[in-house]
Amino acid sequence: MQPQVSERTAEGFREVLRRLSAPLQVAVAGRIKSGKSTLVNALIGRRVAPTDVGECTRLVTRFQYGTVDRVEVVFHDGGKQAIPFDADGGIPADLGIDLEKISHLEAYLTNAVLRDLTVIDTPGLGSLDAASVARTEELLGTRRGDGEAGDDLDPVSRNAVAGAEAVLYVVTQAVRADDQQALASFTAATASREAGPVNAIALLNKADTIEPDSVSESGGDVWTAATLIAGKQAQLLKPRVADVLPVIGLLAETAETGGFTSADADALRRLAALDEVTRETLLMSADLFTSWDCDVPAGVRTRLLERMDLYGIRHALAAIDAEPEITAGDLRRRLLDSSGLAGVMSRLDSVFRARADGIKAAAALASVTALAHASGDQGERQRVHDAIEVLLAKPEAHQLRLLEALTLVASGAVEMPEDLAEEVMRVGSASDVGEQLGLPGRGRQELTDYALERAGWWRSFSSFGATPAQSRIAHVVHRAYFLIWQHLRAQGT
Ligand SMILES: Nc1nc2c(ncn2[C@@H]2O[C@H](COP(=O)(O)OP(=O)(O)O)[C@@H](O)[C@H]2O)c(=O)[nH]1
Ligand SMILES: [Mg+2]
Incomplete structure (x- = not known):
């Protein structure tokens, strides 16, 4: 078919073909600070995406499989520059490069998860920083690119093939109207047809911060409350996502990335051994936890708080109460179990991995249609449409x-x-x-x-x-x- 279309459309088709044989691209999207990067780290099993603050949290980063771990800055003009990992093996939070010039980051990692999924961390919608929003929207295909020089494709076409094929949508307790809108525009852009649960899963992150008493019928249990809220959100987001799964990204990250050490376990044991009053006071709030006077050094407590937050700490202390001899390894597993990550992984398998070929084919079809549409040549458009009709009539379709x-x-x-x-x-x-x-x-x-x-x-x-x-x-x-x-x-x- 290639000789029958213009060079520009053909270039787009080559890109579509390349994408078909590459791993499924899953974008992790949602508002800033919803915990996207934290979840990316948990999924990859390595604390590599910068979280919280720093300029790199404002960039799109693609994590893909590679035989040697490395990170590259990709500039708008197509140029690339390798950058070193920081001392902890993560992407440095700050690069010392003019952000305006950066298109995105490419991280190549040997991690097994990336063999069949390319994970794309995004800065997030709803950020105060217009440039971050623009970068995210561009990636999700909801915005037209600027058509930078050095690009063989015109902006519309580039967008048609650039969008992620699947999305992991991260929300927190309050789903807002524009969350739904963002999701709708994503699906419209990726599939160019009615949005669906075929390529989107939503996660209710930070389940640990939900006040169980704010949810009737929770029985005072955080996880029950989270499950109830997730169910309500599923109703709201219904036609757009397969599911809304509660998760505690922070605990998943800590448990999966080696962030929980035997020193942490020892510190928790010492906290568990404190007298009842001191212990209860510490657990009342994050402020009290780090500032109240007790034998465990404040620095150690701050670290625990950052890695587990109060819910995780309470959970660990309860596990130690029930089983004083519990090992650090078992404690880590308890934290992992309480994070809900296993449920997310199994949904990723059943929704994304198992259907990756179908999802990619649908995205490819949408891209080809969009490319034809963007072509100024009426005859070319018709030929592509006819070819698609023939294709869809085949049993393989x-x-x-x-x-x-x-x-x-x-x-x-x-x-x-x-x-x-x-x-x-x-x-x-x-x-x-x-x-x-x-x-x-x-x-x-x-x-x-x-x-x-x-x-x-x-x-x-x-x-x-x-x-x-x-x-x-x-x-x-x-x-x-x-x-x-x-x-x-x-x-x-
Ligand atoms: N309590 C709690 N905090 C979390 C959770 N997930 C992420 N955070 C924190 O939320 C902040 C923002 O997380 P980050 O991953 O950078 O959010 P992003 O902007 O969406 O990428 C960080 O301080 C995280 O430690 C969670 O499940 N529970
Ligand atoms: Mg982030």
Whole structure:
């Protein structure tokens, strides 16, 4: 197809192809200070993204897999400059380079997580700093680039291919109206069609800071309160994200990046051994925790507070009370368990990793369409559109159509009875065949029979009783069951 389009469009197509064979790009987005960089560190398992303050928190950083750890500054003019890690192995908080000239940072790390996910840390929307917002918006594809010199693509096209393919949306207790807007514009930009839960997960971060008493029915428990709030937010963000998962990024980061040491465990043991009154006073507030007079040096306490905050400290002290001989390693695991990171990881697997090819293909399709659209040549536009139609009609495009069906149903664009909607989501989402069929752990024969039965059911539903829109969905679901059935049968021979 390339000779039939202009050099500029062809360049865009080459970029799209390159993206298809690269790991899925997941942007971590949300307001500033929502804990994005902290979560990035937890996910990568290394305290590498600067958190809190410093000019680098105002830059977009792409973390991707590399065989040698290194960081590069990429300038607007296309130039690059290697920069050293700081003494702790992180990206320095300040670079001593004019920020205006920097496009973004590229960090190459050997960490396994990055083999199939490229994680993009963003400065965040809703920041007072207009330049940070602009950088984030540009990355998310919600804003047109400035078309800097040295770029082969015009701004529209560059944006069409530059956007992340999936997003991890970080919110805190209060979801604001513009959070939803930002998410909507992200999905519109990445998929150029109705936003969906196919490529977006929201995290309710800083779950530890939620006042349980502010949530009725929490029973005074922080995690219960967080789960309830996450459920409410899921309703608000519904058509836009797959899920809202509560998480304590800070504890996840501390537990996963070697931030919890045996010296920390010792300090916690000493705190646990303090008399009841002193201990309770310390735990009343962050101020009291660091300033109240006690045997554990204030500097040590400040470090604990920074790494665990009061909730984490309380949690650790309770674990020590229950099991005075607990090892530092076990304490670290307790903290990790209480952070909710495992739930986030498993959702990343089932929502992003398992569907990476489909998500990338959908993004590629959207990019190609946008590239054609941006072309001034009417004939070229038509040829690209025709080619896409041919492509979509092929059996191999089934995964794409399934994702689309999923999106339509999840967003409510096509209404389905609730049980059927759930079935569509299940068939389209899960990575394991048993789970896809809603029969986890059952034998192959049972699964094979059931897949065939459901294939038949959806075929007849598509012909009888369904509205035209439902019928189109039903065709796709029928096909999904049929393919599962074929696959299971082939395994048995
Ligand atoms: N209590 C608490 N603090 C957190 C949590 N996650 C991040 N923080 C703190 O929030 C501040 C901002 O975090 P950062 O990751 O830099 O936010 P970003 O601007 O969204 O990247 C830092 O001081 C973090 O230590 C959390 O789960 N609980
Ligand atoms: Mg940050």
